[in-house]
Amino acid sequence: MNRISGREAKKLYLMMLRIRRFEETCYELYLAGKIPGMSPHLYIGEEAVAASVCFFLNRDDYIVSTHRGHGHCLAKGARMDRMLAEIMGKETGYCRGRGGSMHIADIATGNLGANGIVGAGIPIAVGAALSAAYRKTEQIAVCFFGDAASNQGTFHEAVNMAASMNLPVLLVCENNQYGLSTHIKKTCPTCNISDKAHGYGIEHTTVDGMDAELSFRTAEKAVSYVRNQKRPYMIEFITYRFLGHGASDNRSYRTKEEEEEWIKRCPLKNLRKKLLSDLKMEIKEVETLEEEVEKEVAASIKFAQGSPYPKPEDVLENIFAPVIEGETE
Amino acid sequence: MSIMTYREAIRLALMEELARDERVFVIGEDVGAFGGAMAVTKGLYEQFGPGRMIDTPISESAIIGAALGAALTGLRPVAEIMFIDFVGVCMDQIFNQVAKIRYMLAGQVEVPLVIRTQGGAGKGYASQHSQSLESWFCHIPGLKVVMPATPRDARGLLKSAIREQNPVIFIEHKVLYNEKGEVPEEEEIIPLGKAQVKRQGKDITLTCHSRQVLNTLHAADILSKEDGLECEVVDLMTLAPLDEDTLFNSIKKTNHLITVEEGYENNGIGAEVIARATSKIFDCFDAPPVRVAFPNCPVPFSKVLENSILPDAKKIVDAVRRLKGK
Numbered sequence: 001m002n003r004i005s006g007r008e009a010k011k012l013y014l015m016m017l018r019i020r021r022f023e024e025t026c027y028e029l030y031l032a033g034k035i036p037g038m039s040p041h042l043y044i045g046e047e048a049v050a051a052s053v054c055f056f057l058n059r060d061d062y063i064v065s066t067h068r069g070h071g072h073c074l075a076k077g078a079r080m081d082r083m084l085a086e087i088m089g090k091e092t093g094y095c096r097g098r099g100g101s102m103h104i105a106d107i108a109t110g111n112l113g114a115n116g117i118v119g120a121g122i123p124i125a126v127g128a129a130l131s132a133a134y135r136k137t138e139q140i141a142v143c144f145f146g147d148a149a150s151n152q153g154t155f156h157e158a159v160n161m162a163a164s165m166n167l168p169v170l171l172v173c174e175n176n177q178y179g180l181s182t183h184i185k186k187t188c189p190t191c192n193i194s195d196k197a198h199g200y201g202i203e204h205t206t207v208d209g210m211d212a213e214l215s216f217r218t219a220e221k222a223v224s225y226v227r228n229q230k231r232p233y234m235i236e237f238i239t240y241r242f243l244g245h246g247a248s249d250n251r252s253y254r255t256k257e258e259e260e261e262w263i264k265r266c267p268l269k270n271l272r273k274k275l276l277s278d279l280k281m282e283i284k285e286v287e288t289l290e291e292e293v294e295k296e297v298a299a300s301i302k303f304a305q306g307s308p309y310p311k312p313e314d315v316l317e318n319i320f321a322p323v324i325e326g327e328t329e
Numbered sequence: 330m331s332i333m334t335y336r337e338a339i340r341l342a343l344m345e346e347l348a349r350d351e352r353v354f355v356i357g358e359d360v361g362a363f364g365g366a367m368a369v370t371k372g373l374y375e376q377f378g379p380g381r382m383i384d385t386p387i388s389e390s391a392i393i394g395a396a397l398g399a400a401l402t403g404l405r406p407v408a409e410i411m412f413i414d415f416v417g418v419c420m421d422q423i424f425n426q427v428a429k430i431r432y433m434l435a436g437q438v439e440v441p442l443v444i445r446t447q448g449g450a451g452k453g454y455a456s457q458h459s460q461s462l463e464s465w466f467c468h469i470p471g472l473k474v475v476m477p478a479t480p481r482d483a484r485g486l487l488k489s490a491i492r493e494q495n496p497v498i499f500i501e502h503k504v505l506y507n508e509k510g511e512v513p514e515e516e517e518i519i520p521l522g523k524a525q526v527k528r529q530g531k532d533i534t535l536t537c538h539s540r541q542v543l544n545t546l547h548a549a550d551i552l553s554k555e556d557g558l559e560c561e562v563v564d565l566m567t568l569a570p571l572d573e574d575t576l577f578n579s580i581k582k583t584n585h586l587i588t589v590e591e592g593y594e595n596n597g598i599g600a601e602v603i604a605r606a607t608s609k610i611f612d613c614f615d616a617p618p619v620r621v622a623f624p625n626c627p628v629p630f631s632k633v634l635e636n637s638i639l640p641d642a643k644k645i646v647d648a649v650r651r652l653k654g655k
Contacts, residue, residue: 127398
């Protein structure tokens with residue numbers, strides 16, 4: 001395996017840090033009562049996955065995301081300020097406050113949307129891959145889903161369909177080990193989630209998602225496989241969400257010791273160490289990156305907080321697309 | 330005009346739209362080489378090939394999800410669910426994904442997606458293959474629901490549905506596939522969202538859709554001959570959005586309303602039609618409106634049982650006579 005280069009590692013670190021700081025900001029704003037509705041599902045601890053996979057995607061490749069989707073959205077190219085505005089229910093958000101945390105999408109960057117239903121995005125991603133194959137483009141579709149989604153019927157239907165039709169879809173299982181409070185070992189008797197892909201004749205691998213460099217190289221190989229072979233591939237990243245299912249979850253179902261063990265393996269901190277030691281990056285250069293991210297976060301908070309709420313008189317907009325006269329008549 | 334069956338008219342619409350627009354494709358179980366469980370797509374595979382007549386595993390959620398993914402990325406899929414009774418398997422994809430994505434994304438996307446399916450009783454297919462579940466879809470914002478009764482309507486409405494920028498649930502009736510009717514030689518597009526008065530009358534308004542249009546027209550003939558009553562038969566054609574103008578204009582003329590449908594009576598299409606009419610034009614009514622519908626009972630298998638509760642011309646005639654005090 002080629003070692004990650006300094007340039008690649010720097011870019012990867014920047015994206016992971018942007019995700020981490022965005023999620024920490026959401027957590028603080030939620031606790032301060034600034035984010036309405038359901039507590040957001042935070043991605044802290046899992047940053048290496050989205051940042052690595054999306055590193056190798058083109059702007060016109062598609063992703064379909066999950067209820068824990070802020071990381072995917074940022075990594076695919078969304079702006080932090082419009083994301084935060086959406087999560088705060090503001091008119092300037094990506095979905096003008098109609099979607100919220102679980103329904104952010106940015107079609108311009110190929111992000112077909114997060115999803116509030118576990119496993120529901122998988123067939124949609126397969127459809128995007130079908131579309132790419134139908135239109136004979138080089139695009140691929142990436143479907144992010146959690147460990148628990150692999151127990152849904154949609155997973156099995158969609159993965160089987162993708163395999164039987166040879167569709168260019170990369171199935172990215174983020175095995176953070178918990179479906180809300182339930183450990184995956186209680187609900188999934190196979191050793192690895194990726195073993196399920198084996199059952200459908202799909203190439204697959206399981207990797208340590210806390211190891212940013214390994215995640216990065218695995219993602220590179222998988223994206224290239226899907227694009228060139230025009231077949232599905234599945235990666236299972238073993239990872240861990242440092243916080244609960246949602247920001248309000250007290251995590252009574254797991255021990256502090258377990259959490260501490262995983263937090264020691266923080267992909268962001270370890271990549272930072274690697275940048276400074278193995279990759280010989282100057283501390284000043286790292287700090288400059290970090291300052292830039294802080295500025296972006298501060299500007300996003302200012303933008304989101306200063307943005308107007310949607311107008312109630314617009315609530316019925318966009319239920320249907322307008323019918324084009326002459327097209328249907 | 331050509332004479333063709335309802336099945337042939339639907340096939341003609343598919344053929345015309347597949348030929349017209351390369352973005353259109355058909356996806357579903359046995360729709361390709363086999364020609365469809367109801368033989369609707371027969372011959373299209375030979376004409377358009379496996380790339381556009383896509384056979385799938387028996388995986389209704391994956392069919393609808395894949396169609397949605399394709400619709401969001403530049404294509405215009407026509408997905409087939411073999412029996413409407415199977416939509417339970419993929420209902421999440423329909424009502425949480427297909428129907429809502431445009432709204433949730435504040436109009437970032439359009440969803441040009443048709444879900445073709447067929448329902449209805451009358452063939453002894455029993456409880457899980459005979460239902461009329463149209464009101465499920467009408468309940469959900471973001472879906473258009475279309476149910477043609479004649480070959481001409483089926484062809485014209487399906488062409489509209491395929492050209493729509495919104496998801497359309499297009500529900501055929503299994504008993505109608507062999508029914509023949511006139512279809513114009515030239516292309517005809519029938520707009521969605523419009524009801525049609527299929528028979529003029531001054532005494533009572535009968536609303537109906539799908540196969541029950543035929544039964545209602547038959548009942549109207551009987552009532553005209555035997556009772557001297559002239560029924561106005563309003564074919565709703567599109568159930569969502571409902572064409573209130575045509576409906577209300579008819580009631581204003583007749584001052585009486587009976588709704589006819591094959592779906593379960595509870596919370597059905599008749600309930601919606603009556604609620605809208607009585608809440609908006611209450612003063613027009615000379616008598617309380619009445620529903621003729623399938624009772625709240627699963628569709629039984631044995632023909633004698635099925636016929637005993639399935640709405641038909643006689644049950645409609647009886648309801649009119651009761652309403653008119655005859």
